[in-house]
Amino acid sequence: DAKTTQPTSMDCAEGRAANLPCNHSTISGNEYVYWYRQIHSQGPQYIIHGLKNNETNEMASLIITEDRKSSTLILPHATLRDTAVYYCIAQYNTDKLIFGTGTRLQVFP
Amino acid sequence: ETGVTQTPRHLVMGMTNKKSLKCEQHLGHNAMYWYKQSAKKPLELMFVYSLEERVENNSVPSRFSPECPNSSHLFLHLHTLQPEDSALYLCASSPLTEATNEKLFFGSGTQLSVL
Numbered sequence: 001d002a003k004t005t006q007p008t009s010m011d012c013a014e015g016r017a018a019n020l021p022c023n024h025s026t027i028s029g030n031e032y033v034y035w036y037r038q039i040h041s042q043g044p045q046y047i048i049h050g051l052k053n054n055e056t057n058e059m060a061s062l063i064i065t066e067d068r069k070s071s072t073l074i075l076p077h078a079t080l081r082d083t084a085v086y087y088c089i090a091q092y093n094t095d096k097l098i099f100g101t102g103t104r105l106q107v108f109p
Numbered sequence: 110e111t112g113v114t115q116t117p118r119h120l121v122m123g124m125t126n127k128k129s130l131k132c133e134q135h136l137g138h139n140a141m142y143w144y145k146q147s148a149k150k151p152l153e154l155m156f157v158y159s160l161e162e163r164v165e166n167n168s169v170p171s172r173f174s175p176e177c178p179n180s181s182h183l184f185l186h187l188h189t190l191q192p193e194d195s196a197l198y199l200c201a202s203s204p205l206t207e208a209t210n211e212k213l214f215f216g217s218g219t220q221l222s223v224l
Contacts, residue, residue, distance in 0.1 A: 032210050043111070043199045043215025044152070094203065094211050095140060096165060099152040 001098055002027040002090035009104040012082075018075040020103050022088030025069040031092045033064060035073045036099070037084040044087065044099070047073065078107045112136040115200050115216035123224055124190060130219045132183040132200030139205035141183040142213065143175060146197040158183060159205060190223045197221075 005023040012018040024033065032051050036044040048055055048062045050071075055062045061074040075082055087102040113134045122128050132141065143155040157165035158177040172194075174186040183200055197220050201213040 034210075036213075041197065041220065042217050043113070043201070044213075045111070045215070046212040049210060049212075094213060095159070096154055096157060097213055098154065099144075101151050 001092070002031055004088045004090050004100055006086075006088050006100070006103045008101070009106065011106050011108060012075075012078045014080060014107055014109050015077055018073075018078040018082065018105060018107070020073040020075075020086050020088075020105065021070065022073070023070045024088070024090040027068050027090045028092070029068075031090045032094075033062065033068075033071050034087075034089040034091065034094070034097070035060070035062065036087045036089070037082075038087070038102070039081075039084045047086075078105075080107050080109065083107045111214045111216065113200060113202055113214050113216035115198075115219050117219055118217065119220045119222075121222045121224065122187070122190065124192070126190075127186070127188040129187065130185040130198055130200075130221075132185075132202075132216055134181055134200075134202040134214070134216075136202060136214060137204070138202035138214070139180050140203045140211075141177060141180075142201040142203075143183070143185055144199040144201065144215075146199060146218075147193075148196070152199065156185075187221075190221075192223050195221055195223045 034049040035047040038044045064071045085102040144152045156175045176184040197218045199218045200216045203211045
């Protein structure tokens, strides 16, 4: 499983795009990039995942660089309810998903 | 609502007590997990069950005893716990398919305090 590096914390104004970076420079060719988030005192929630191509769903967009060494999760219009810890994980197999310390995103009014 | 329900939501127990945490899912998933999250620490994977068989036990002390009677239910039996076992205990489930990139669905957790 590739090691990931994320900023400890970030702020974002409500209504603006939140761009959360993740570095996974040792990622191997078959490892996916997953994003989960955890709102205070709740279980983590799946957001999105991708392998090579950029992905978009109703929650967010995932931009993966061509060399796959980094990625960015984009919340296009952040709301106060998006305040949470965001985890970036690079793994092949999700049957033993390993979480790091994540990025604490604070959305302010 | 994720489809994974954990009870109780909060639990306070003494070090000599025996208690059990319960997790239930009706998503048709065949893999279930216990994670532990201590204050200001990352989630730690404790146990993994696949088709009701334990396939992972991450060096968890024997005072934690998991049980998976069927694919919809998972228990974590607790006895003679220590104060440092106080944490948020999270259950998750996922489909068991040939794909390696299945999503995990988490419950809201049980916040355990050991006095």
